[in-house]
Amino acid sequence: KEKVELTKEQQALMKLIVDAYNKHQIPQDFAKKLLQEQYSADENFLLLTEVATSQVQVLVEFTKSIPGFLSLDHEDQIALLKGSAVEATYLRSAQVFSKKMPTGYAQLLEERIRKSGISQDFITPMFNFYKSISELHMAQEEQALLTAVTILTPDRPYVKDQQAVERLQEPMLDVLRKLCALQHPQEPQYFARLLGRLTELRTLNHFHAEMLTSWRTDDHKFTPLLCEIWDVQ
Numbered sequence: 001k002e003k004v005e006l007t008k009e010q011q012a013l014m015k016l017i018v019d020a021y022n023k024h025q026i027p028q029d030f031a032k033k034l035l036q037e038q039y040s041a042d043e044n045f046l047l048l049t050e051v052a053t054s055q056v057q058v059l060v061e062f063t064k065s066i067p068g069f070l071s072l073d074h075e076d077q078i079a080l081l082k083g084s085a086v087e088a089t090y091l092r093s094a095q096v097f098s099k100k101m102p103t104g105y106a107q108l109l110e111e112r113i114r115k116s117g118i119s120q121d122f123i124t125p126m127f128n129f130y131k132s133i134s135e136l137h138m139a140q141e142e143q144a145l146l147t148a149v150t151i152l153t154p155d156r157p158y159v160k161d162q163q164a165v166e167r168l169q170e171p172m173l174d175v176l177r178k179l180c181a182l183q184h185p186q187e188p189q190y191f192a193r194l195l196g197r198l199t200e201l202r203t204l205n206h207f208h209a210e211m212l213t214s215w216r217t218d219d220h221k222f223t224p225l226l227c228e229i230w231d232v233q
């Protein structure tokens, strides 16, 4: 049984990613705000768009801290951000919500989200995903690395130099694989289960796109950043 351990540079890479992931955290208060007051549907929706906007801002800052990202072709940087924004946001909000939430909070949150005019068709898959993430009991290092791996997906639409992205993603995957072996020695399939979550994440992209087009008609307003990253209006 070969002894798995991280090299010095792998430890340094992991520390960089984890620090960046923790540095850019949106305050937990959006869940508290959502749970506190009884808002109208419009106020609920506005609150959600504010949260989504700050999540995207946090995502952009985290992405810029990924070693090598800013050396990529500028158009490819944009293509990677736009291609991964929804997945990375679901991944981060899953981690926020999978933290020990007092019982009943998730239900109350679901009710508030539903009251914002977002149909159950889009809320159910989101909470299913949250459940499958929380069952993994991911360490924060795994969460940070999995988010970086998601962002550095070479086959996003419009990426020109996919090899350059692969060269950044591969070392992240190596660290993540070793980390899973170290943190879950009794679960040899854990790394594969983690990557399986990325497949489930892609289905949320589809729901998100459907949600946005279903709102094209009525007066759902987004912020300029959301319009740009989600290609709406």
Ligand SMILES: Cc1onc(-c2ccc(Cl)cc2Cl)c1C(=O)N(C1CCCCC1)C1CCCCC1
Pocket (backbone or CB within 6 Å): 034, 045, 048, 049, 051, 052, 053, 055, 086, 089, 090, 091, 093, 113, 118, 122, 123, 126, 208
């Ligand atoms: C992407 C994405 O990933 N996570 C979220 C998220 C989840 C839960 C909370 Cl309480 C807040 C957010 Cl931002 C999120 C997102 O942007 N959402 C969620 C979509 C599914 C229902 C809840 C809201 C919408 C999108 C339209 C504009 C309003 C915010």
